Amino acid sequence: DVKVTQSSRYLVKRTGEKVFLECVQDMDHENMFWYRQDPGLGLRLIYFSYDVKMKEKGDIPEGYSVSREKKERFSLILESASTNQTSMYLCASSFSPGQALQETQYFGPGTRLLVL
Amino acid sequence: AQSVTQLDSQVPVFEEAPVELRCNYSSSVSVYLFWYVQYPNQGLQLLLKYLSGSTLVKGINGFEAEFNKSQTSFHLRKPSVHISDTAEYFCAVRSLDSSYKLIFGSGTRLLVRP
Numbered sequence: 001d002v003k004v005t006q007s008s009r010y011l012v013k014r015t016g017e018k019v020f021l022e023c024v025q026d027m028d029h030e031n032m033f034w035y036r037q038d039p040g041l042g043l044r045l046i047y048f049s050y051d052v053k054m055k056e057k058g059d060i061p062e063g064y065s066v067s068r069e070k071k072e073r074f075s076l077i078l079e080s081a082s083t084n085q086t087s088m089y090l091c092a093s094s095f096s097p098g099q100a101l102q103e104t105q106y107f108g109p110g111t112r113l114l115v116l
Numbered sequence: 117a118q119s120v121t122q123l124d125s126q127v128p129v130f131e132e133a134p135v136e137l138r139c140n141y142s143s144s145v146s147v148y149l150f151w152y153v154q155y156p157n158q159g160l161q162l163l164l165k166y167l168s169g170s171t172l173v174k175g176i177n178g179f180e181a182e183f184n185k186s187q188t189s190f191h192l193r194k195p196s197v198h199i200s201d202t203a204e205y206f207c208a209v210r211s212l213d214s215s216y217k218l219i220f221g222s223g224t225r226l227l228v229r230p
Contacts, residue, residue, distance in 0.1 A: 004159070040222055043160075045218070048216060048217070094216070105162070109157070110158075110159050
């Protein structure tokens with residue numbers, strides 16, 4: 001079974017703190033994604049990475065950065081947390097198109113972040 | 117640009133009744149279509165996907181969906197729901213001219229009552 005794990009299920013941080021969310025996948029997937037999920041808005045893509053050290057902005061990258069130093073690990077960084085970044089954060093991974101089991105994203109359990 | 121509309125934010129239904137969750141999309145190019153389910157306090161899990169071929173797609177847990185190109189719809193159906201189907205369901209689309217990006221709808225909460 002594919003496994004995508006996220007470092008924390010719940011986090012409480014203060015405004016202005018630097019926050020790191022970690023995601024690890026064990027399926028040798030090329031692609032990794034960070035989404036935020038808010039009620040009534042569905043999932044919105046923050047960043048994705050299609051290879052080590054490669055990244056592209058998603059729909060809402062402002063206030064976030066990412067790091068992918070190893071294929072299995074993709075980190076989301078909030079440089080200076082703000083209250084409007086209180087949300088559920090979901091990590092996902094997938095193979096590149098053209099490979100077996102393409103077009104399926106596998107999700108981690110999510111991290112619920114509260115910024116006070 | 118693509119978009120996905122899930123018309124119902126919540127669908128209450130009694131156990132063993134049929135259910136349909138509606139999804140419409142907008143895209144100027146061909147698309148792949150997906151339904152994901154999120155059980156409470158969990159991440160998303162793929163229910164089914166349409167890439168090509170037969171427009172009727174069967175997924176896990178007895179769900180199926182039909183791709184209707186003329187109506188740009190991909191509605192999800194189940195003939196008889198269980199309490200355990202209570203969850204949030206997300207429709208998603210990827211256009212074939214984009215890289216890897218999925219566009220998600222806002223979700224439909226299915227609430228199955230005994």
